[in-house]
Amino acid sequence: MTTPVSRSPKALGRRLLAWYGRARRRLPWREGRGRHPDPYRVWLSEIMLQQTGVATVGPYYERFLARWPTVGALARASLDDVLHAWQGLGYYARARNLHRAASLVAETLGGRFPDDEAGLARLPGVGPYTAAAVAAIAFGRRTVPVDGNVARVIARLHGLRTRLPEGRAALFVRARAMLPARPERGASFEARVTPVGVHSHDVKPARHPGDFAEALMDLGATVCTPRKPRCEACPWGSACRARALGRPEEFPAKKPRPQRPTRHAVVFWAEDGLGRVLVRRRPERGLLGGMMEFPSTPWRAKPWTDGEAPRHAPAQGAWRPLSPSFRHAFTHFALEARVVRARVRGGAVRSFSWWPVAELDRLALPSVMKKAAKIAAATGRKRPGNRTESKASSGR
């Protein structure tokens, strides 16, 4: 009954597109079929999606687009506002590069994004993957973005052990060989749903390279998943080498993960008598660059004792430990932190500023600092009589 799947690359490409016509996911940054997407939206979504899941990005994307509908609007925003809108999304260099790139496009490129890979790749925060994705999806360039999804899908199809970044070139060649030769004129699943009143130049040709890119990524995200791939639902079925070999999950080869060390810190919740706490901005570069933070000891390998931590406090005070301590996992280390609280004199404190606790949500606070604030706020709300129960271990 089932026809054997041809291993001709073009045939596999056609099969993938046919599957995509049925299985296409509706995502906030995807235009209706038949419309050329707005390059600004494509670029914005691709930056947000770097190493970040679709479900996480969704609400951020919607908020950004509502607040800054065009690249010009984003360019006119302050970096502070952009970082604030980005808080919680992580990899904050992306937000800084996003803002820089928007300014570049708005001010020196006349508000138009470069329409090819080379030009796009010159924008800060745009690397090989993102340049190819935007070129294909927004401008119909005949290229294939190779991300983790595409690498996995192609590696499995051909039974390649290769992995990124070494195997990018080989994977690209294999993927591009499946790209339909040229856009075809005539009926297509896009053309059938083209809304009335849309001008012809707004209409994407069938088999647009952007559809192919999105099809590969959808396949990787929904069928050819890292764990427990749903091979029975795959349009490539019996053509897949990794499936034939019986262990599709073993492709591509995985890079052994270095162990994640633990660092320790004590965070100082320093209050004046007016409902304010001390905060400061982190350096522009490096971890949580440009984001706000509360004072803390250095983050070091060795735990802090109650005796030595206060030497790093921003001001003198009777520092009381709050419970519980918390852990926060960064990419290459985990932070084990404790919050201590004291009332300190409200005068100037070097490198720090006083900020109203009630308005902390106006600051660009990374998640790790929000955890600290939550612990401080929870303890602050307790009535004095409640205070001793939870800390047989931390009390002194």
Added chain:
DNA sequence: GAGCCGTGGAC
């Protein structure tokens, strides 16, 4: 090339 750079969800 390898290390750095967040976060929350799935298992």
Added chain:
DNA sequence: TGTCCAAGGCT
């Protein structure tokens, strides 16, 4: 709880 993972880029 711990581990792995996600539409990478920069230095």
